[in-house]
Amino acid sequence: MSKKTISEGKILDAAYRLFLGKGYRHTTMNEIALDLGMSKKTLYKYYPGKMELLSASFEVLKTKMTAKVEAILENKYIPFPLKLKSTLTVIATHLAPINPELFEDLREYAPEIWEDLRLYINESAYERFQKLIEQGVAQGLVNSKFNINMVVMLYAAAVQSLLDPKFRSQFPESTQKGMKLSPSEVYDQAITIIYNGILTEEARNEFTNA
Numbered sequence: 443m444s445k446k447t448i449s450e451g452k453i454l455d456a457a458y459r460l461f462l463g464k465g466y467r468h469t470t471m472n473e474i475a476l477d478l479g480m481s482k483k484t485l486y487k488y489y490p491g492k493m494e495l496l497s498a499s500f501e502v503l504k505t506k507m508t509a510k511v512e513a514i515l516e517n518k519y520i521p522f523p524l525k526l527k528s529t530l531t532v533i534a535t536h537l538a539p540i541n542p543e544l545f546e547d548l549r550e551y552a553p554e555i556w557e558d559l560r561l562y563i564n565e566s567a568y569e570r571f572q573k574l575i576e577q578g579v580a581q582g583l584v585n586s587k588f589n590i591n592m593v594v595m596l597y598a599a600a601v602q603s604l605l606d607p608k609f610r611s612q613f614p615e616s617t618q619k620g621m622k623l624s625p626s627e628v629y630d631q632a633i634t635i636i637y638n639g640i641l642t643e644e645a646r647n648e649f650t651n652a
Contacts, residue, residue, distance in 0.1 A: 458499040458502075511570050526633075583641060583642055
């Protein structure tokens with residue numbers, strides 16, 4: 443691995459950590475450079491601006507998530523309920539640090555990156571969760587009377603909407619205050635509610651104990 447690659451990895455780690463902690467809008471290139479112990483001029487040699495750093499940071503996140511979820515789904519030795527739980531854990535671990543403020547920053551100041559991330563989450567739900575549900579149907583663990591595509595779309599729509607500050611702002615203040623859930627909890631509860639509805643009794647017992 444070259445020095446440049448190592449440096450770029452460290453730069454992205456530092457930038458992403460600051461974006462998570464302060465949001466995109468309140469993080470500056472100067473702060474990122476200071477955190478890394480380098481000059482702003484050197485930082486600009488690697489990335490021409492803050493937007494490029496943000497985009498590259500999310501590309502790393504998506505690549506890591508995809509690799510881990512695919513490894514779980516392709517492992518034929520993991521029972522279905524554990525696959526479900528393991529997939530949830532991977533998604534929650536990677537998305538939990540992204541607080542609503544950063545999502546709001548993305549919507550307002552980096553709409554293209556927001557759209558890419560939204561589509562990635564959406565497509566992950568469509569492609570990977572559909573594979574998971576199909577496995578469950580084949581094993582008799584998911585009730586075959588449900589339309590698989592509708593279940594996946596319902597999950598994707600629920601998560602996408604619940605993580606969107608604009609969507610949540612439409613509700614009465616009392617409802618918003620009662621929705622004090624982290625992104626990981628949103629994912630966990632949304633899929634638990636949906637899957638408990640579609641799993642067979644045998645699978646529900648396994649899911650509860652997984």
